[in-house]
Amino acid sequence: MTDVQRTELFSIQKSILAWFSQHKRAMPWRDHPDPYAVWVSEIMLQQTRVETVRSYFDRWMERFPTIESLAAADESEVLLAWQGLGYYSRARNLQRAARTLVLEHDGAMPSDPRELQKLPGIGPYTAGAVASIAFGVAAPAVDGNVIRVIARLARVESDVRRSAALKRIHSVAAALVDEAHPGDFNQALMELGSTVCTPRNPRCAKCPLVAHCEARAAGVQETLPMKSPPKAARVEERLAVIARAHTTGRYLVVQRPETGLLAGLWEFPLVTDDAEAATFIGTPSGIDADELTTVTHQFSHIHLTIRPLLVSVDDEFSPSMDTYVGARWLHRGDTDSVPVSSMMEKVLALV
Numbered sequence: 001m002t003d004v005q006r007t008e009l010f011s012i013q014k015s016i017l018a019w020f021s022q023h024k025r026a027m028p029w030r031d032h033p034d035p036y037a038v039w040v041s042e043i044m045l046q047q048t049r050v051e052t053v054r055s056y057f058d059r060w061m062e063r064f065p066t067i068e069s070l071a072a073a074d075e076s077e078v079l080l081a082w083q084g085l086g087y088y089s090r091a092r093n094l095q096r097a098a099r100t101l102v103l104e105h106d107g108a109m110p111s112d113p114r115e116l117q118k119l120p121g122i123g124p125y126t127a128g129a130v131a132s133i134a135f136g137v138a139a140p141a142v143d144g145n146v147i148r149v150i151a152r153l154a155r156v157e158s159d160v161r162r163s164a165a166l167k168r169i170h171s172v173a174a175a176l177v178d179e180a181h182p183g184d185f186n187q188a189l190m191e192l193g194s195t196v197c198t199p200r201n202p203r204c205a206k207c208p209l210v211a212h213c214e215a216r217a218a219g220v221q222e223t224l225p226m227k228s229p230p231k232a233a234r235v236e237e238r239l240a241v242i243a244r245a246h247t248t249g250r251y252l253v254v255q256r257p258e259t260g261l262l263a264g265l266w267e268f269p270l271v272t273d274d275a276e277a278a279t280f281i282g283t284p285s286g287i288d289a290d291e292l293t294t295v296t297h298q299f300s301h302i303h304l305t306i307r308p309l310l311v312s313v314d315d316e317f318s319p320s321m322d323t324y325v326g327a328r329w330l331h332r333g334d335t336d337s338v339p340v341s342s343m344m345e346k347v348l349a350l351v
Helices: 009-023 035-045 050-063 067-072 075-082 089-105 124-135 144-153 163-176 182-195 214-218 274-281 332-337 342-348
Strands: 234-245 251-255 289-291 295-298 302-313 326-330
Touching (some): 009 163, 009 182, 035 050, 035 089, 035 124, 050 075, 067 089, 075 089, 144 163, 144 182, 163 182, 295 342, 326 332
Parallel strands (some): 234 302
Antiparallel strands (some): 234 251, 251 326
């Protein structure tokens, strides 16, 4: 923003805080002003809709009400509580950070954004959000909604996926933060981007910042922010080997490694082709299987097609595994006892 525009700072702060006071949505985490609850909600809200997070947040806080309780929990409990939110590394990082806080900070979160960023899974945005909302620190919190608001407000006509544009947006955000009410101000910008300054068809007539918006004045609000197209998701295909025991009717599930995509989650074994499926089952000459309905799943960078194969095996069957770290037999109704991905829930629904 220019020096002339900086003179509008007080008006911008006053306008958006007044709007937020009147229009802010009721959210369960706003009833928990403690740093831990703010932190959990911000991690859950990353790349996830507010409506989805509401119920997860309440269940999480009931199961892990303190940093100490999260640190002491078994990882499988943490992943089960997170199941359905995706991006499971976020849950792991929450627990890793909780354990660090217990060991190095007596179970308390630091208020300094720089110290917060030293914790696993906390970047500049989350650090700014926690510091401002929970501790009243005048730090910016720049998420996707805030990027869009400021790109229009300051008319940033360059690719916001590039460092130069992001640096300018962060600079504007830091200059705008209301020092007296930084938490409310940051939440107001996020709320404005979510409900009014939307990606398509922004509701400019309802915006408290319309008089200050350079994009609106130039008639380019619909074209901002500018973004280079994301990389196309690569296409992959896998076979899901659903091994069912003859006598007991139990199903074999295996655990993924502790690193990589869907780390530590349980699933029906995934293989690349029929030959690998036969090797897994222990019948190199081939397998007798029923092929179920094909399932598709979209990750951020992978479009995955799964062909489920239902195979009947002896109760004493022991799989040949290289890529998995554990295996167990479960009845269909017992699958709720282990954390599985939403991708695997689609396959489970077929069994």
